Amino acid sequence: MMQEPDLKMFLFFSELQGRAVVDSEGRAVGKLADLKVLLGELFPRVTTLIVKKRHEKKLAALNWNDVECLNGSLVSLKPGAESRFTPLEVGNEEILLREDLLDKQVVDTYGAKIERANDVHLLIVNRDLRIVHVDFGVRGILRRLGWLKTIDRFTNWLFAFSLPDKIVSWKYVQPLASDPKKNLKLNVTTRKLQELHPSDIADIIEELDKANRSSVFKMLDLETAAETLQEVDPKLHLSLIETTSEEKISDILEEMDPDEATDILADLPEEKKQRLILTMEKPYRQTVEELLKFEEGTAGSIMTKDFIALRRDTTIGAAIEEFKKTTHPLETVAYIYITDEEKHPLGVITLRHLLLCDRQAVLGKLMNPHLIKVGCDDDLKTVAELFAKYKFIELPVVDKENALQGIITLQDIVKAMPEEL
């Protein structure tokens, strides 16, 4: 079949596995044990044939170009191929179909869940053998058991029905490194995972076993890793953090808002926490250290320091300029606070004021002076009740001297009280 270069043909890996490998004269060489694939391309190419040679314990590798044809139930080699066998080695961008993919868990990024690879669907095109689909279905299991034909005949005869296929394009399949020491580091090989929503990645991480969990986590870029870490079950934080280098973890934490990073740090063992804080950049580190002083379960521990505070004589125009300069996340700039020299909050204006009021007007005149405030040491339940009562989307937090220290957004309080939901 491979003599005709244009011929396209589909076949399953289970049909190839175990086939007899013969040399150009038709003498038996061994059995096909595995195939090595180079990742990176959309539909990756089989580069190497892995053969269990007769009378030899170790597997031997042979370049795919040395395959003459796939003939019936045989794999025929080109003349002289016998001498070109080499010991098996697997590089960082390569996987073995049987060893690393078949029967293993992979991520189906289309359905955003974990599946087990029951079979691999291959396509011969222009003499190349490429992975095109992965079989997650019952048909894959039955095919490998050798029951598929019998069961198909039976269900067709009895119900006029065939079991449905469940095969997914390789485009959506993210293999996982089964050996935790081996990292699929390359962006090309892990890009599929980044396309998932972080909360889906978090769900997937929760489902996986330890080794795969940390291998998935290591594949993520800093931003995705930060979002995923916030979404994942807090019980897994420690094991994820312990299996990743401290440098990378502190980079990941710095991607988060300081109050969120603090939440994660607060649950870690003291020693680990201190080491991570020390590796952080200075201004970020100071904010985190301040936030960490507050006891868990208090308003101070979940507040964020991302807020805008201006003086009462500031004009609307100046406030708009100030607003343009700020880089705080959107959900934390719903209000602008007016404070005096001692940071005592005097009142609040909303974004609506900025849009609608005269640019010359001063904030002191426009502000709403009836502020509802929370103390740093107030417990979360009190805070939640205030949110429920006044229907605000954020509340200012003051310390014992009534100085504005931060704000709590509706988002913060919802996240902090999951057991109440």
Next chain:
Amino acid sequence: MKGFDLRRHWKGFLLFMAVAGPGIITSNVDNDAGGIATYSMAGSHFGYHLLWSLIPIMVALVIIQEMSARMGVVTGKGLSDLIRERFGVKVTVYVLMGVVLTNFGNVIAEFAGIASSLEIFHVSKYVSVPVGAILVWILVVKGTYRSVEKIFLYACLFYVTYIISGFLARPDWGEIGKSLVRPEFDFSSGRLGMIIGLVGTTIAPWMQFYLQASIVEKNVMTKDYKSSRLDVIFGSIIVTVVAGFIILTCAATLFKAGIRVETAADAALALKPLAGKYCSALFAFGLLNASLFAASILPLSTAFLVCEGLGWENGVNKKFSEAPQFYGLYSLLIFLGAGIILLPKIPLFSVMYVSQIVNGIVLPAILVFMLLLINNKKLMGEYANKRTYNIISWATVAVLTVLTVAYVVSLVT
């Protein structure tokens, strides 16, 4: 200094409580309807003579379960997951079929236990079995893992009824001590058969799957493994003490009076004139608790291991629509198991017979798979079996295999 030590012990205790559960639960479920029947027979047929055999059984139980726990902690994967990844789909499917078959037999036995224990309290099986099945089903479908585990741990407390009934039976402690310290190794065919029966009912394939899966579900960290091991050892001791008390209750009463019983319910009934109605009622209540307990765990464990091995979604925290195969298999096992008991003329004996034989064929295979997996350095790293421990565990597996095969042969012939 003293205060510091106390704090360390307290911390250790808290850690143990956080990790404990899987080992204790698994061991207690092991004393299920079938187990209690076997212990009752052992006590009523041979008196105190076979008590000693519980000690080597306990050691074997610790060795086997410790390996399951270790694999669960280190790999974070269930046993059927590991078998699938290491030995491929073919082996997995056939092993799973065997395990499902033997577990199904056990589920039927549990419902039979529910029926017969409540018949002692004059509740018809047409009431007790459906109510029991629905209760068990709801517990898992509507519960979360944490709440289910808590209920299971409380169920373990009820095994104390056997210890109380043991004291009520007024056994001869001197003779018990003698049989433990200077055991009579008399391997006449009847006694050997009984010992094999005790081993067979104590070490079953489902335990390794259940224990490993629940340790994985608890997400125990590798550094806390010691607490898990303690949990397993503690559980194995409890199971042995309870079994011992069942044997001595029957030995002190039924054996003395020359009554030979074949089922646990018979034992409870026969206890009434000999040891009083409280002893009898406690015995029957213990049987009910054990049967209900095992009837909730066995179908759950079976559904888990099948879905895990075949790559289907599973877990009590999933919704029905997310994991249809999981809940489907779970429900099927419960309602089919309960349904068979309600048939007017149940071929109970032949069902048990087939399940015991399959059990005997599957167990050695699973133990060998476990040993191969736990010696896999790539999987277990520094936690693979050490040399001495390996010799002990291979020897244990060899002895268990010989006994199981002997049991199967004795059943067939």
